[in-house]
Amino acid sequence: AAGVIQSPRHLIKEKRETATLKCYPIPRHDTVYWYQQGPGQDPQFLISFYEKMQSDKGSIPDRFSAQQFSDYHSELNMSSLELGDSALYFCASSIQGYEQYFGPGTRLTVT
């Protein structure tokens, strides 16, 4: 069965650089979520999209932005990276109201 695809799987950036993370949801899923999981922490919700419109926003820094495109894939753009942005970034997708399926995550390291 098709799963959520995230790219890249690993990313190393320096402070003040920018990064773009991509997410391809499971086909026919209408909702995409982004979560950030710091080392040894639980995942924290960043932002979600339903049918290409932003549906909810969590603790996402102003330096981050995201969008969902016409083909339903989503991108998380991160600028002016800080050391504290080093984390595992998950994308999840669902059919509205049903369980969320997570991608494998992108491990971002900021040096």
Add this chain to the structure above:
Amino acid sequence: AQKITQTQPGMFVQEKEAVTLDCTYDTSDPSYGLFWYKQPSSGEMIFLIYQGSYDQQNATEGRYSLNFQKARKSANLVISASQLGDSAMYFCAMREGDAGGTSYGKLTFGQGTILTVHP
């Protein structure tokens, strides 16, 4: 206030035995959903089981069952016949506003419980 509380930072269980991972939650929303996810050391998040607040019966999925006690606001995960491959971090999560499958709400996670299965 913490919405999801997992009080067991770590649990140990012998292979083939059953284990219960605790989860309590706090919400004033009458409609919510409770989820359990498994995170192996490789990092991916694997959906295990779901319980809706209006479900009359406890959810089961293979070796996983959810002991849902609504009045006590608890949603414990029971893993029967533990296997070595069950060793992982387990997260309990809640989604509020879950009425009639119309919610697209975010998940709020607990702190997680690391389960270690001994041979």
